[in-house]
Amino acid sequence: MAQKPWVVIDAEILSSSVWSESAHVRLVWITLLILCDTEGYVGASVPGVAHHAGVTLEQAEDAIKRLKAPDPHSRTKTNDGRRLEDADRGWKILNFIDQISRLSAERAKSRDRTRRWRDRHKAVTVTDVTSGNVTRDVGNRDKGIGNRENVGTEVPPTPPPEERAENATKETIQSHQLRLGTLLCQLSEHENSRLMVPAWCRKVTSYEKADGKAVRGFADYRRLESIDRLEKSIGDAEFWLGEMGKGRLVDA
Numbered sequence: 183m184a185q186k187p188w189v190v191i192d193a194e195i196l197s198s199s200v201w202s203e204s205a206h207v208r209l210v211w212i213t214l215l216i217l218c219d220t221e222g223y224v225g226a227s228v229p230g231v232a233h234h235a236g237v238t239l240e241q242a243e244d245a246i247k248r249l250k251a252p253d254p255h256s257r258t259k260t261n262d263g264r265r266l267e268d269a270d271r272g273w274k275i276l277n278f279i280d281q282i283s284r285l286s287a288e289r290a291k292s293r294d295r296t297r298r299w300r301d302r303h304k305a306v307t308v309t310d311v312t313s314g315n316v317t318r319d320v321g322n323r324d325k326g327i328g329n330r331e332n333v334g335t336e337v338p339p340t341p342p343p344e345e346r347a348e349n350a351t352k353e354t355i356q357s358h359q360l361r362l363g364t365l366l367c368q369l370s371e372h373e374n375s376r377l378m379v380p381a382w383c384r385k386v387t388s389y390e391k392a393d394g395k396a397v398r399g400f401a402d403y404r405r406l407e408s409i410d411r412l413e414k415s416i417g418d419a420e421f422w423l424g425e426m427g428k429g430r431l432v433d434a
Contacts, residue, residue: 196363197402199255200265202379203248205371209235210245211265214275222278225271246273299341351409358412362386362403365419374426376433386418387411 195201200211213235218224226234232242249266256263261276268274341349369375369382377385380401387399387406399415406412426432 194404196360196367197379197404198257199253199263200249201367202255202370203245206235206237206241207245207248209237210242211249214249214266214273218275218278222275223269224273224275226273354409355407355412358409358416359404359406362406362412362416362419365416365423366403369419369422369426372423372426374429374431376431382419382422386415386422389414 201208203211210231213231214224217226217231217234224231228242228246229239231246232239235242235245237245246266250264250268253263253265256265258277261267264276266273267276340346366379366382366386369386370377370379375382383401383403384399387403388397389399389411390396400406403415406415422432
């Protein structure tokens with residue numbers, strides 16, 4: 183019997199077309215991801231899904247109907263962008279196994295990179311300070327790292343400075359992208375907004391150069407990898423939230 187997986191919600195969901203749907207559709211979609219097993223099967227009834235998602239029965243029915251329908255804006259073109267199909271005593275989440283396999287492959291690559299780095303730095307050459315001759319190579323075992331009598335004393339290797347700087351930059355970019363994605367959802371859901379997430383994304387990521395030339399923004403904020411542009415876009419998004427909070431209607 184398939185077991186319940188430990189679900190990892192990919193940050194890419196914030197830029198997917200399903201995130202442009204109404205709140206009850208998003209709640210039902212995430213609930214289905216949590217309820218499904220390792221095969222992508224969800225054994226539940228509509229009232230059960232409604233209860234777990236915290237929505238009404240009518241909202242749950244509408245969400246499932248939308249998730250089963252073709253989505254021309256979906257980045258996944260298989261099944262015409264459909265996310266759900268009927269199954270015996272429940273539903274089957276389409277492309278679930280493909281997505282889990284992709285995430286597993288990415289984690290495997292990350293573990294492999296870490297292993298290769300440790301292998302390169304495992305041996306330490308010891309040199310006689312008086313003669314300058316190499317006396318022996320000392321590995322982790324000779325240093326006592328990883329031995330049973332030294333359990334708990336192993337110190338993980340420190341990545342080289344350039345790798346630490348690169349990782350810090352990536353983390354900053356990902357943090358800013360996540361912040362911007364959250365703001366875009368708040369903008370699209372505001373009662374004074376008439377724009378969806380992609381339109382808001384274009385609005386806050388566009389800018390004007392020093393020479394007055396306008397630069398068109400992106401519909402997908404993940405294409406922004408400049409920290410300066412991300413910070414500017416976050417500032418613009420917060421500005422528009424403030425404007426709508428004052429009663430301003432935004433429809434273009």
